[in-house]
Amino acid sequence: xxxxxxxxxxxxxxxxxxxxxxxxxxxxxxxxxxxxxxxxxxxxxxxxxxxxxxxxxxxxxxxxxxxxxxxxxxxxxxxxxxxxxxxxxxxxxxxxxxxxxxxxxxxxxxxxxxxxxxxxxxxxxxxxxxxxxxxxxxxxxxxxxxxxxxxxxxxxxxxxxxxxxxxxxxxxxxxxxxxxxxxxxxxxx
Numbered sequence: 001x002x003x004x005x006x007x008x009x010x011x012x013x014x015x016x017x018x019x020x021x022x023x024x025x026x027x028x029x030x031x032x033x034x035x036x037x038x039x040x041x042x043x044x045x046x047x048x049x050x051x052x053x054x055x056x057x058x059x060x061x062x063x064x065x066x067x068x069x070x071x072x073x074x075x076x077x078x079x080x081x082x083x084x085x086x087x088x089x090x091x092x093x094x095x096x097x098x099x100x101x102x103x104x105x106x107x108x109x110x111x112x113x114x115x116x117x118x119x120x121x122x123x124x125x126x127x128x129x130x131x132x133x134x135x136x137x138x139x140x141x142x143x144x145x146x147x148x149x150x151x152x153x154x155x156x157x158x159x160x161x162x163x164x165x166x167x168x169x170x171x172x173x174x175x176x177x178x179x180x181x182x183x184x185x186x187x188x189x
Contacts, residue, residue, distance in 0.1 A: 007031050008103040011092050013082050014038075015065050016129075018108030023075050033075040034100060036082060036092065037065055082109075125166065 008031045012019045015037030023035045065077045080094035085105070093099045113127030126140070127133050141163070148160035 009034070009101060010104045010106065011036060011100055011102040012106045012108060013085075013092065014108035014110055015077070016108065016110045018110070019106070020065065020068065022106045022108055023069055023072065027072045027074065029074065031074060033072075034102075035065065035069065035075060035077050036080060036094070036100075037077060038081055 010026060010031050010033050012022050012033065012035045015035055019035055019037070023033055026033050069075050069077060078094075078100075080096055080098065082092055083095045084093040085091075085107075086093065089101075090103065090105070091099050091101050092105070111129065113122075113129060115121045115125070126136055128137060144160045144163075148157045151157045151160065
């Protein structure tokens with residue numbers, strides 16, 4: 001990484017879609033970019049959408065941030081959980097005690113799946129914000145295919161092969177389209 005000691009320092013908290021997008025948008029700027037990612041999230045789920053229904057390993061659906069940003073000379077990736085943000089001092093403090101000063105701060109720490117007060121839905125409607133969640137969805141879909149293959153009653157088979165995808169943004173539409181293409185490919189075999 002080139003060090004722009006006199007250039008503005010930008011810290012990005014979060015290594016998911018938002019943090020990665022912010023870092024990539026700053027690739028040509030004459031600034032010093034530090035992307036901080038959580039110790040609990042080793043990779044960005046850049047391909048979690050297709051990984052939720054295909055037979056891919058977690059390593060194939062998530063790319064290490066260091067690898068994705070390795071050619072970006074003004075950026076470094078640090079592992080650590082943010083303990084505190086001190087706006088007056090313009091400093092980010094990590095759980096291990098390390099601290100980093102910044103001129104600009106981007107907080108892209110992620111989000112949670114919301115069930116709008118209906119937490120019981122979680123059993124039937126898993127989120128799709130991590131590799132683990134994508135792997136869980138893939139397991140449930142493959143299990144449904146296995147069960148349906150052994151059934152002789154067309155109504156029961158149809159029930160096991162009926163999937164509802166809520167959400168038409170990247171995750172929902174990507175999962176739905178890929179799932180349909182895979183079912184069509186299976187039918188042709």
